[in-house]
Amino acid sequence: MSEKSLSLTELNYRVRDAIRDHLPETYWLRAETSDVRPNRNGHCYLEFIEKDPAGQSIVAKARGVIWSGVFQMLSAYFEKETGQPFTSGLNVLVRVSVDFHELYGYSLTVADIDPSFTLGGIARQRQLVLKQLEEEGVLTLNKELTLPEPSNRIAVISSPTAAGYEDFRDQLLKNKPGLVFYTRLFPAVMQGERSEASIIAALEKIFHYRDLFDAVAIIRGGGATSDLSCFDSYGVAVHVAQFPLPVVSGIGHERDITVLDMVAHTRAKTPTAVAEFFINDTWKTFSDLIALQDRVVSASETIAMKEENLLFSLSKEVIHQSMRLLQKETAGMQQIMETMRHALKRHLLQQYHLMENREQFVRMISPGNVLRRGYTLTLKDGKIITSLQDLGVDDIIETRFRDGTSFSRVTGLHSSDNPPEKKQA
């Protein structure tokens, strides 16, 4: 062995020196984060990886570290800018220095981060997925579904332990109007690498029981960390878009809209908002029903009123016509009575005149009147004498005058054919 040998430490020192000499600066690095682990001391260890263009296999890898002072600042800044925590699976642009430690080997120390790169990457990725869905003609399929009436049987995809799920159930089941809802949880992992497959599996299970449900709610919220990448994934999106029931999303993300939100039938911000959505929808269904009920009442009342009015005017007509008839009859009767009265009066008057004439006549021929005119009555023994035959000489006769009676003795009798000789004066 003629060549000089080196201990590992000596070699590693040389590597360290070579790196320090040849890569003295800091570099802006594009890479994907992986296995991000903040530790108790506040330092953050992670892996930077690069995948092949198909995104299948890892083609480059390096360990990285963010010291606690830097990490506190950068993670807060990153979360504020992107709306999501600094976690695994993110495409990031970081400023790193290249270090080599004889014991721990090659690693990259992060000094700075550019959140706009990550934002741009997420946005680009979303655009790509949306474009693909559009090309496949499925992008708006779920939006085109009509929410059934009522929509109160809800399949829920959520982590069973999430506070958001509890909020959702509380809100829904204790709704003020007292509407009925049926929910069934289909548990899924809502973050991390397994979430995409887990959500798809839950959707497939619901698909199997789709006749038992009106709608699906995909909710998430309350968790400390939030990795939204599964909600931007093509796999979840394509399943949701083509799902036969309307899907309502509420993944608790205020800042931006994920692909899931874009393809879902309705997007709500939080699980509570999803519950509100269903309550409002069912309340509208209920109100529509009340409106129909009001229409039944008012329309039938209108008919009843119309009929009543018709009956009323009919009865008025009956009364009117019969009154008219009665009046006509009464008038006729009155006329007849009038005529009769006139006739009777005339008749009575005639009779009266007749009687008057008769009375006058009778008065004229009454003995009193006859006596007054100079005639006298001759009586014998209280009987009226009308013939000479009834008298004899020396009979005492009574002669009645108008104003008294004289008594005489008959001295002679001469019949009308044999008048007495006129006494010579």
Next chain:
Amino acid sequence: MEKLTYNSAKKELEAIVLAIESGEMDVDLLTDKVKHASQLIAFCKEKLTRTEKELQKILDDIV
């Protein structure tokens, strides 16, 4: 008779409402129609406000 669903009940209800509103309805039929309409309304309201234990049990029994 076919099993009454919310949708079929509501459709029938709407048809009755339109018939009554048209003003062509025979007064002798009106009482029966209104009675039927209120039965349908009660059925629909119940669907929205009364829990069917049986239904929740079916959902709970999904494995």
